[in-house]
């Protein structure tokens with residue numbers, strides 16, 4: 395099957411499966427309501443610095459397949475939405491256009507439409523330095539995403555089965571390119587160990603791409619055999635992956651992607667250490683159903699809800715969300731504690747409060763919370 399046809403099928407299957415609910419872990423994360431916020435909405439700004447650019451909110455329209463006439467039109471619409479709302483945008487994998495210049499236009503359109511925006515290039519971890527450089531050049535990218543997608547390849551009949559050499563490749567790319575390099579999972583999450591190994595070869599920017607949203611094992615299963623697959627539950631949820639990656643203490647920027655659908659989830663991700671939240675599947679679906687105006691409205695709603703959270707917890711910028719109390723419960727807390735990440739320590743470091751981390755210091759006579 396041609397790469398182009400496969401990419402079209404990814405889009406249609408992603409749209410078909412978009413209704414299915416999955417667990418990103420953010421329902422285990424809650425802000426502690428602040429009944430005395432003492433702030434005016436006029437004092438709040440969502441403006442954020444990311445990879446040397448200023449964006450209007452800490453949100454990224456994340457990589458969605460490009461290449462060819464259909465995806466090219468999607469890229470064009472996403473670029474208009476990114477420009478009109480001031481968000482960052484990553485394009486989908488550009489290998490197809492590096493191999494066949496006929497497809498370049500479907501990526502170049504993004505920079506043509508959005509001259510001054512934060513635009514991020516995208517290649518697979520198996521690609522050469524030369525491919526990475528051409529991808530960046532193609533769209534005058536401000537940053538480069540290098541994606542890791544072993545589970546997706548494994549699920550694809552025609553997919554790769556040999557994943558050797560990725561780390562070495564990434565190391566070469568990081569050394570040679572002149573823009574920030576973000577290593578990104580595509581929906582199965584980065585672990586603490588993976589983030590550390592990537593850091594050892596020079597990676598400081600991560601997109602955790604966790605489980606809970608678009609699921610490429612499910613997509614490939616439906617595409618190939620039209621049925622569910624026992625491996626669909628594979629992966630680390632976005633919330634757990636975010637805390638795992640953040641607790642390495644090695645990152646300059648973390649993008650939290652995977653099942654984020656609204657401003658509240660985005661706010662929780664920011665509170666847990668993300669510099670920005672990435673959204674792919676949800677925005678693709680809105681674009682498909684409501685066209686570009688609908689997508690712009692949906693992004694404005696995400697921004698507005700994010701701003702309301704800042705107002706309710708009483709902070710004036712997204713960055714300050716890392717200083718407000720958050721409770722981590724349920725499976726996410728269990729997962730993190732099993733993994734040796736003490737949510738109490740993590741909570742203290744970030745000014746968070748977990749269920750283990752009593753608001754009363756030990757021995758002060760107050761009842762302790764379990």
Ligand SMILES: Cc1cc2nc3c(=O)[nH]c(=O)nc-3n(C[C@H](O)[C@H](O)[C@H](O)COP(=O)(O)O)c2cc1C
Pocket residue numbers: 404405408456457458459460485486487516539541578579580581603604606607608651652653654672673674675676678
């Ligand atoms: C149709 C589709 C195509 C995608 N293509 C790419 C790609 O080419 N490169 C990449 O890094 N990620 C790709 N992704 C993954 C997303 O960038 C994101 O990591 C993943 O979908 C999880 O986010 P979500 O739950 O918000 O969709 C694609 C996602 C979708 C839905």
